[in-house]
Amino acid sequence: MGKVLKPGVTIKGxxxxxxFLLDESRPFSVILSELQYKLEQSSNIWDGPDTRVRIKTGNRQISRSEEKELRRLFSARKNLIIHSIETEGKSDGGNMNPGIQMLAGTVRSGQVLEYRGDLLLLGDVNPGGTVRTTGSVFVLGALRGLAHAGGEGDESAIIAASALKPTQLRIANVVSRPPDEWEDSETSGMNFAYLINHQIAVDKMHHLSRIRPEIEWKENRFRG
Incomplete structure (x- = not known):
């Protein structure tokens, strides 16, 4: 008699x-495929009021890109709200990364601001100033210096600013075009830069949810 293979994704009320219990022994791509199948094929089960979701990954440490793909699958079910993603002995409160750090001030010429995770800067980045993060960069002010998001290879990271006038943008390993090629029509008002087809593109901030639907704005992702 053949061995019965246990599910890669187990769901408990x-x-x-x-x-959601994810089998740590299976390849993560297999887990994602099974999860997608369950979320898409059992649509009648998921219809209903908002429901808190806890995800346990066992001893598996998932990367930032894997977490974003996991969140993207759940975003198809608007009533399923991820409350936490937990690995053995560790709970991230919904984020496997440090979270969004809020800082206030001006990054002046010659200064370098670095952070692991997503950064929300309440201030300006002057020409000659540099901001580097492993996640996304959000500047509530003018970005006139250099910003590097996704410094460890996260191609889903974005760079957003109230006034996006950079000397240079970098996302993962991709570098933007020279600053004299930026058109005022593209960079006026609140905009964000993102990767598409291995090139950096710019769009209006109100298009963010369409281009990056996996990004979730939750108060518990911000910390001072």
Whole structure:
């Protein structure tokens, strides 16, 4: 008699919502495929009120890009709200990375601001100033210096600013075109830069949810 293969994704109901258990021994791509199948094929199960979701990955440490792909699958079910993603002995409160760090101030010429995770800067980045993160960069001010997002290879990272007038942008390993090629029509108002077809493109901020639907704005992702 053949061996019965246990599911790669086990779903359990709890008093607080739903618990998704991901088999740590399977390739993560296989887990994602099984999860996508369950979320798409059992649509009648997911219809209903908002439900808190906890995800346990066992001893598997997932990367930032893997987490974003996981969140993208759940974003198809608007009522399934990811509350936490937990690995053995560690809970991230919904984010496997440090979270969004809020800082206030001006990055002046010659200064370099570095952070692991997503950074929200309340201030300006002057020409000659540099901001580097492993996640995304959000500047509530003028970005006139250099910004490098996704410094460890995260191609889904973005760079956003109230006034996007950089000397240079970098996302993962891709470098933007020279600053004299930026058109005022593209960079006026709140805009963000992102990667598409291995090139950096710029779009209006209100198009962010269409281009990067996996990005979730939640108060518990911000910390001071």
């Amino acid at each position: 709890t008093k607080d919502g739903l618990l």
